[in-house]
Amino acid sequence: MTSLSSTPPDLTRRNLSWRRSLANRTSTLLIGLCVVLAAFPLFLVMWQVISRGGSSMSLDFLTEEIPRNYRTAGPGMGPAIVGTLFITGMAALIAIPIGVLGAVYLNEYGKNKPLARFIRTMADVMTGVPSIMMGLFIYVSYVIVIGEQIGFAGSLALACLMLPIVIRSTEEMLRLVPDELRQASAGLGARKWRTIMTVVLPSASSGITSGALLAIARAAGETAPIIVTVGLTYIYKPDLFYGQNTNLAAQIFRNASQPFAASQERAWGAALTLMGLVFLFTIISRIIASRFAIDKR
Amino acid sequence: MNIKLNRRAIFGTLTASTLALSLAACGGGGDESGDGASGEINASGASFPEAYYAAAIEGFAEVNPELNVTYNATGSSTGKSEFGEGLNDFAGSDSLVGDDDGVEAGSFQYLPTVAAPITVAYNLPNVEGIQIDQETLAGIFQGDITAWNDPAIAATNEGLELPETPITIARRSDGSGTTSNFTTFLDEATDTWTLGAGDEVSWPEGSIGGEKNTGVAQVLQQTEGAIGYIDLADAAEIGLVTASIENADGAFVAPTLEGATAALAGAEIAEDLSYNPLNATGADAYPITAPTYILIRTEYEDENVAAGVKEFVNYLLTDGQALAEGANFAPLPEELQTQALDALNATIAD
Numbered sequence: 338m339t340s341l342s343s344t345p346p347d348l349t350r351r352n353l354s355w356r357r358s359l360a361n362r363t364s365t366l367l368i369g370l371c372v373v374l375a376a377f378p379l380f381l382v383m384w385q386v387i388s389r390g391g392s393s394m395s396l397d398f399l400t401e402e403i404p405r406n407y408r409t410a411g412p413g414m415g416p417a418i419v420g421t422l423f424i425t426g427m428a429a430l431i432a433i434p435i436g437v438l439g440a441v442y443l444n445e446y447g448k449n450k451p452l453a454r455f456i457r458t459m460a461d462v463m464t465g466v467p468s469i470m471m472g473l474f475i476y477v478s479y480v481i482v483i484g485e486q487i488g489f490a491g492s493l494a495l496a497c498l499m500l501p502i503v504i505r506s507t508e509e510m511l512r513l514v515p516d517e518l519r520q521a522s523a524g525l526g527a528r529k530w531r532t533i534m535t536v537v538l539p540s541a542s543s544g545i546t547s548g549a550l551l552a553i554a555r556a557a558g559e560t561a562p563i564i565v566t567v568g569l570t571y572i573y574k575p576d577l578f579y580g581q582n583t584n585l586a587a588q589i590f591r592n593a594s595q596p597f598a599a600s601q602e603r604a605w606g607a608a609l610t611l612m613g614l615v616f617l618f619t620i621i622s623r624i625i626a627s628r629f630a631i632d633k634r
Numbered sequence: 635m636n637i638k639l640n641r642r643a644i645f646g647t648l649t650a651s652t653l654a655l656s657l658a659a660c661g662g663g664g665d666e667s668g669d670g671a672s673g674e675i676n677a678s679g680a681s682f683p684e685a686y687y688a689a690a691i692e693g694f695a696e697v698n699p700e701l702n703v704t705y706n707a708t709g710s711s712t713g714k715s716e717f718g719e720g721l722n723d724f725a726g727s728d729s730l731v732g733d734d735d736g737v738e739a740g741s742f743q744y745l746p747t748v749a750a751p752i753t754v755a756y757n758l759p760n761v762e763g764i765q766i767d768q769e770t771l772a773g774i775f776q777g778d779i780t781a782w783n784d785p786a787i788a789a790t791n792e793g794l795e796l797p798e799t800p801i802t803i804a805r806r807s808d809g810s811g812t813t814s815n816f817t818t819f820l821d822e823a824t825d826t827w828t829l830g831a832g833d834e835v836s837w838p839e840g841s842i843g844g845e846k847n848t849g850v851a852q853v854l855q856q857t858e859g860a861i862g863y864i865d866l867a868d869a870a871e872i873g874l875v876t877a878s879i880e881n882a883d884g885a886f887v888a889p890t891l892e893g894a895t896a897a898l899a900g901a902e903i904a905e906d907l908s909y910n911p912l913n914a915t916g917a918d919a920y921p922i923t924a925p926t927y928i929l930i931r932t933e934y935e936d937e938n939v940a941a942g943v944k945e946f947v948n949y950l951l952t953d954g955q956a957l958a959e960g961a962n963f964a965p966l967p968e969e970l971q972t973q974a975l976d977a978l979n980a981t982i983a984d
């Protein structure tokens with residue numbers, strides 16, 4: 338600073354013309370207003386779910402079996418919680434490895450080849466397909482063929498739903514990995530597969546995780562494909578290949594669409610549980626992502 | 635060393651899903667013990683008798699907790715088509731199997747379980763005890779009569795002050811045995827009904843559809859001036875106001891279990907155990923009394939499933955009948971009950 342001969346220009350707000358100052362203030366105000374507007378429904382939903390669902394929340398609610406009669410008051414969503422965890426977990430197990438590897442192909446090998454472009458377009462189209470389509474697809478091609486509604490069918494439907502989201506988000510993350518890293522790795526004599534395994538994927542791991550998590554959160558809240566493919570149960574069904582199953586979203590739908598106070602209360606409770614579960618998963622994934630991010634090591 | 639670390643990193647991205655895998659590994663099937671059948675019975679179908687089946691399933695769980703029965707009230711049409719595809723172990727239906735229901739003739743046996751009035755419920759504040767004759771009922775539900783103070787309605791309701799409120803028809807949006815029974819009644823009883831009869835008919839424009847009986851109930855609750863048809867159990871549970879309907883003898887009868895029982899007494903039972911209590915004669919008979927059936931398979935692939943279905947259906951037809959009235963359903967007359975039990979024993983041998 339001292340070496341400069343001229344005095345530095347006055348950059349404070351006081352020096353602005355009244356017109357620019359006015360424009361500045363209005364814009365800031367508008368932006369602030371938009372943030373409040375965007376957050377408003379979010380808080381309203383959370384407040385509603387917590388205040389309505391909170392009254393039915395208890396340890397019993399989380400562990401008891403679901404009442405066999407909608408009209409009966411009382412707790413119980415345990416089987417639906419287990420169903421949500423297992424069905425969504427299995428879907429993630431199917432969709433995430435396939436999706437991540439698919440994205441690796443698209444970004445590292447396929448690039449702009451016709452096949453890669455075709456897959457990319459199809460994945461984009463698939464993200465917009467309503468979830469009930471996936472449910473009906475699995476219903477026709479799996480449930481009717483094996484002649485049984487089982488939890489695994491729901492996992493398949495959710496996996497179909499998650500796959501395009503995982504592929505596209507992972508590909509975006511891989512694209513962000515600078516080419517210099519790949520070239521450096523190649524310069525050190527690493528083969529392409531090793532470069533991908535040891536340089537590209539770890540660098541993108543945090544972004545891939547959050548993309549996968551978005552997909553899981555979306556799948557956990559899916560109702561329509563679950564209702565068509567997994568049926569209904571009142572008891573614990575940890576085995577996805579034996580008997581009909583259920584999940585929280587399906588229970589919310591079923592109980593909320595009944596005109597009975599008892600079942601509507603259970604629906605609010607289930608909604609709160611589902612929100613809590615997704616919240617928990619988000620936190621866990623954030624921890625995992627930050628732990629494995631390459632720049633933190 | 636470096637490789638090892640990085641491999642961990644990749645697996646790290648998958649940890650969320652691996653967690654679920656380790657949980658899934660500890661799953662197991664059902665235990666097999668006790669005297670009765672064990673395992674699982676999945677059923678789906680009519681929502682009309684759901685209140686009774688739900689009560690019966692609750693009751694049955696105390697008798698034999700080893701056998702888990704699930705009744706998914708999907709509507710009669712879905713129940714029948716799932717039966718045809720082999721997705722359920724038995725189906726509930728209020729209507730008989732038609733040609734396009736996807737159920738093969740000879741692959742099933744009807745078993746009547748209970749009967750109940752289909753009430754005509756409405757939402758008009760401070761107006762109770764409306765009486766509707768059969769022709770007027772047809773006029774209302776096909777959209778010819780559009781306001782509550784229509785002379786046709788007023789004619790049978792002297793002394794009631796009917797508002798100008800427009801009539802909104804609340805009806806089922808899904809394929810339904812309740813719809814089938816209700817429209818069959820209108821079709822058989824009146825000359826003016828033009829919409830035909832079946833699980834689904836084309837309702838007039840402006841009518842509001844609800845899913846299942848409970849969905850119709852919600853429409854009725856929320857719409858002033860609405861009129862709809864719904865099972866007695868749900869109408870009573872929710873406290874809907876119901877109309878008295880003119881029966882074959884010209885008397886106005888409120889939907890009650892006594893009215894349903896009186897209607898059952900006059901019904902003729904066909905060889906396949908189907909029967910038609912609609913518009914039955916008798917001064918006390920409620921005219922829109924609907925039967926409900928379950929469809930069991932004539933052949934089950936799995937012996938355990940067959941034994942389970944038999945045990946539960948046997949409970950429905952015997953001890954379970956005691957729960958019917960509490961749930962607002964009329965139990966079967968003794969003669970029909972015996973016939974149904976005989977048919978059950980003949981269809982599923984021990």
